[in-house]
Amino acid sequence: MNIALVIAGGKGERMNQELPKQFLHVDNKPIIIYTLEVFEKHPSIDAVLVVCLDGWHEILKAYAKQFDITKLRWVISGGETSQESINNGVNSLEGICNSDDLIIVHDGIRPMIDDDVLSDIIAKCGIHGNAVASLSYNEQIFIKHDDVSTKEYIPRDTIKRIQTPQAYKYGKLKWAYKEAYEKNIGLGSSAYANTLMVDLGETLYFAASSERNIKITTLEDLYLFKALLGVKNDMGLKL
Numbered sequence: 001m002n003i004a005l006v007i008a009g010g011k012g013e014r015m016n017q018e019l020p021k022q023f024l025h026v027d028n029k030p031i032i033i034y035t036l037e038v039f040e041k042h043p044s045i046d047a048v049l050v051v052c053l054d055g056w057h058e059i060l061k062a063y064a065k066q067f068d069i070t071k072l073r074w075v076i077s078g079g080e081t082s083q084e085s086i087n088n089g090v091n092s093l094e095g096i097c098n099s100d101d102l103i104i105v106h107d108g109i110r111p112m113i114d115d116d117v118l119s120d121i122i123a124k125c126g127i128h129g130n131a132v133a134s135l136s137y138n139e140q141i142f143i144k145h146d147d148v149s150t151k152e153y154i155p156r157d158t159i160k161r162i163q164t165p166q167a168y169k170y171g172k173l174k175w176a177y178k179e180a181y182e183k184n185i186g187l188g189s190s191a192y193a194n195t196l197m198v199d200l201g202e203t204l205y206f207a208a209s210s211e212r213n214i215k216i217t218t219l220e221d222l223y224l225f226k227a228l229l230g231v232k233n234d235m236g237l238k239l
Contacts, residue, residue, distance in 0.1 A: 001101045002122060003093065004039040004048045004071075004165075008032050008060075008108030009078020009085040020053055021216055022108045026226055029067065031216060032060065034111035034229075036069045039104075042115060044122050049074040049093065050108065051085040083187050083196065087177045090170075099171025102126070105193050106165040109216040112228060118165060120208040125167035130202070132194050133163040133209035162194050163209050176200055 008022045022032040032050075039045045048071045052060050057075045064072045076092050078085035086105060097103070102125050106113070117133060124131035137156040145151050168176075176197055180186045186196035194204060216222055 001046045001097065002044055002104065003097065003101065004045050004104045004106060005086065005089045005093075006032075006035060006039070006048060006050045006106050006108045007078070007082060007085050007089070008035075009051050009053050010082075010109070020056065021222075022053075023056065023059070024222065026222070026229065030063055031111050031225075032108045033063055033067045033069065035106070035108050035113070036064065036072065037067070038111075038113045038115070038118065039106075040069050040071050042118050044119065045071060045104070047071055047073040049076065049089055051076055051078045051089045053078060081187075081189050081191075083177075083180075083191050083193075086193055087181065090173055090177050093170065094174070097170040099169065099174075101170045102167050103170050103173055104165050104167045107215055110164055110213055111216070111225065112210075112212045112214060113165060114210045114212065117208050117210055117213065121165050121167045124205055124207040125169070128205040129172060130166070130168045130197065131205050131207040132166045133213065134160045134206040135163065135209045135211065137161060160206060161209075162204075163213055163215070164192075166193055167207075168193065168197075172202075176202070 010020065023030045036048060039048050050060060050072065052075050054077050060075055074092065076088055079088055102122060104121060121131045121133060137159055141154045141156055141159065142150040143152045179200055180196050186199035197204060212228055214221055214224055216225055
């Protein structure tokens with residue numbers, strides 16, 4: 001069984017809007033629904049669990065019904081951090097998932113996942129036990145010497161950008177979060193499933209991603225999403 005674990009528990013304070021960013025409407029549809037539609041339409045996804053902001057559970061369920069998201073099986077509460085939200089989702093699947101079931105962790109505010117990317121994540125996880133969406137860097141990366149200068153760079157061909165979706169075997173993911181909470185490893189405010197795995201000594205395996213797989217964090221990101229969506233709709237392009 002392949003289950004999408006969608007993280008939508010953030011308040012979106014950096015967006016400075018009255019609504020949480022995952023529930024902002026673009027062309028009369030909430031951003032979170034664009035995200036869920038990708039999993040709804042993909043034949044290899046069996047069910048969806050959303051870790052949702054408190055007070056928005058019933059609203060999300062109503063939107064899912066309105067937009068025919070039939071794979072949404074569970075809506076649970078998130079935590080104060082992404083790690084707490086993922087941990088809540090993993091624990092809620094105990095007794096439902098087998099150790100070899102695939103859990104596809106994804107940010108609810110990344111609404112433009114390519115089908116090919118999702119397929120590659122699932123395939124690579126089936127082979128290696130995990131897979132993370134990754135992209136090469138196209139710009140130079142410099143290390144700060146101080147707040148105003150630098151004298152050291154990182155060769156860009158030695159680094160990767162890691163995004164979601166990320167896929168893990170359920171048994172390994174359950175073990176990792178149990179281990180992390182028992183030993184207080186990899187639980188910082190900027191940590192995620194991928195960094196936690198590396199902190200625990202695990203090897204991660206790269207899968208495909210796309211420059212369109214943007215994370216909507218700021219108003220500029222929202223404008224970019226609207227522009228990409230407009231190109232897709234106006235020109236009939238496969239994006």
